[in-house]
Amino acid sequence: MSKADRSRDAAARWFARAQDPDISAQERQALAEWLAASERHRAEYAALERIWGTAGAMDAARLRALAEPAGGAGMPAARRAAAGWPGRRGAWVAGTCALALAGGWLAWQSAVPEPGGRVAGAQVPAAYQAAFSTAPGERRTVRLPDGSRIQLNTRSRVAVHFQAGRRDVALLEGEAMFEVAHDGAQPFIVDAGAGSVTVTGTRFDVRRRTAGMEVAVESGSVDVRGHSDAPRKAGAAVRLTAGLGATVDGSGAVAPAAPVDLSAALAWRDGKLVFNDRPLSEVAAEVSRYRRQPVRVADAVAARLRVSSVFSADDPDALLAALPHFLPVAVRQLADGSAEIFSP
The missing domain is CATH 3.55.50.30 (Phage tail protein beta-alpha-beta fold)
Structure with missing residues (x-):
């Protein structure tokens, strides 16, 4: 088995386990470490996430028929566990992924996301919606169909909505780091209640507070706007470049750009x-x-x-x-x- 095949098989097992609501904190940490170890690991896992998003329209009976991994149909449970096969729910997920691949999504295996960018040779869907969240003490990284990546901090929730001409993300609670794949034709807009951040490709952190929001830029540049009912404040934007940050208060007023201690502000990722x-x-x-x-x-x-x-x-x-x-x-x-x- 090639190194790529081993990574793909490991990604399938991890992805299956991650869908189980009973996954432990220790397993989530082990998954995070596996993802952090290799860009190939992250790419294969992200491909499965995209495939999983297409499976909702497929026939449930066919999915269940594919739920048993090859060679595992007659294998005792203990041997399947020793061999690293996922449990019943995980097997159903693996079957879903297998069906998606058999249905024509195999091209995604040769079009894994390039580091920090759009999927090579892939089309960004005209419409895409998803929601992601983390529990207290949990961190999570998700890859979007355009190749962008969102790292969620503890107690965080985002809703993603892609449509023709723009990519929207609502940060409903908490904090997230965004690594945005460049696309000048489709701006990436993060709304955090008191204001919004608009980019075409960059890395930046947004934290939503009870009244207001904070933005810190690691690379590239962003435009920060406040949402305000006051005409004199509405629409005013502040441009932030690498190493700069800004706050938006509860009234929608954006503070001037100021240097940020990125090592402290982004330490939560580690x-x-x-x-x-x-x-x-x-x-x-x-x-x-x-x-x-x-x-x-x-x-x-x-x-x-x-x-x-x-x-x-x-x-x-x-x-x-x-x-x-x-x-x-x-x-x-x-x-x-x-x-x-x-x-x-």
């Missing part, structure tokens, strides 16, 4: 939380995004304390355990799973 002289109140709010239950600061004295450190986003409770060792605070775990930081 599973890190970076704080540079931030008040403990902000640290607690940020850590709460990565926990199922929030962290609260009980008093004003503790809230004003400053924090400069790096912590793991995958283990926010380690930060809580460390706080009393370098700040004059104590941490109390409450019965509902939340935590309270207070001055002793």
